Amino acid sequence: MELLRLSKAAKRLGVHPVTLRLWADSGKIPVTWVGRERRFSSIDVEAMKVSTGGEGVRLEGLYVRVSGSHGGGNPCFRRRRRSCGPPRRARSSRSSVTGPVACGRTGPV
Incomplete structure (x- = not known):
């Protein structure tokens, strides 16, 4: 032994x-x-x-997050937890591309 x-x-x-x-x-x-x-x-x-059947006992869990009906959870907290305010200003003066803001609205990037 x-x-x-x-x-x-x-x-x-x-x-x-x-x-x-x-x-x-x-x-x-x-x-x-x-x-x-x-x-x-x-x-x-x-x-x-x-x-135990020759291998270690495995207890696996499954975590599922269920969002609201609009599919993305609270849109104001999607990235970096910014609040829904006015659209962000362009980062540089030559950028005129618009795109989604943290709260889901579109505006200057």
Whole structure:
């Protein structure tokens, strides 16, 4: 029986070391203390690998942001959180191109 350090045991299980530390704290996997370090039995690690299907447990989440009916959220906060004010002035005197402003209106760029 080999005693594995936290990082090596986590790598064998395919999980993050913090996850393995939490599992040890909750009693899901036995831990042996060597001084101030946690060590995990290679037998326990292999048993945990078999019980989790050979790879780490993956809990994936999905985040979806739902906007309003106009499709872009609040148009005043689209870029750099500018308020809806008068259209911006041209950056240089030779620029006369108009385009969208932060609030969605068109005006000089």
